[in-house]
Amino acid sequence: MNVMTVRGVQKSFGGVRAVKDVSFDIGSGELLALIGPNGAGKTTCFNLLNGQLRADAGTVMLGEEDITGLTPKKIWEKGVGRTFQITQTFSSMTVLENVQTALISYRRKLLSMRERAKRLYVDDAMELLRSVGMHAHANRSCAVLAYGDLKRVELAVALANDPKLLLMDEPTAGMAPGERMDLMALTADIVQSRNMSVLFTEHDMDIVFNKASSIIVLDRGAVIAYGKPADVRDDPNVRRVYLGGGSVFAK
Structure with missing residues (x-):
């Protein structure tokens, strides 16, 4: 059973659609990365999942329980943690x-x-x-x-x-390169020892492709790729978004 199931989540601010029909699953014990260029909607998506923002449409399930529209405190009490x-x-x-x-x-x-x-x-x-x-x-x-x-x-x-699920928004921001790898290695160990799941955003692609079990890529609020690191690395839409057709990802 999935720890979290997200289906058709949408959010607009005025005339700007920040999150567009986003759907994905977070499995038990999974370390899932959510990446994308600046302004892709990553933090907005996070804020929808833990109740800081209310979705315009869509559902968020924690296990078999619908938590759509609950407050951050209620969602935290049900087992969703968050770092900023x-x-x-x-x-x-x-x-x-x-x-x-x-x-x-x-x-x-x-x-x-x-x-x-x-x-x-x-x-x-x-x-x-x-x-x-x-x-x-x-x-x-x-x-x-x-x-x-x-x-x-x-x-x-x-x-x-x-927590059953920990949301980590840019966990290594402001850290030295060595500290970044150490923190994410520690996080991976905790995921395994606690059978906990993690969804994290990250700009350091070395961390993403070395530590994530699966990757979601957002661009302008929409999911353009979702899968295992090797598949996402070779996805032409991902390459187009990051480097106009080149590759930003080391193999």
């Missing part, structure tokens, strides 16, 4: 407190925060930090972390709701 192009951690908190806060929110203990908050879910938060290689930095403030480390903390926060 710009990290969303609380710089005034420690690394551990950031993950604890996500766990407290998911487990609906917000009314119990205040003095008790520092004692809640410490072991679970440390386990999540260990899974992303940040447990040794648990008591450091997020304000002093390097950007690559912040991305790892954000990943730990995104895992706090034990």
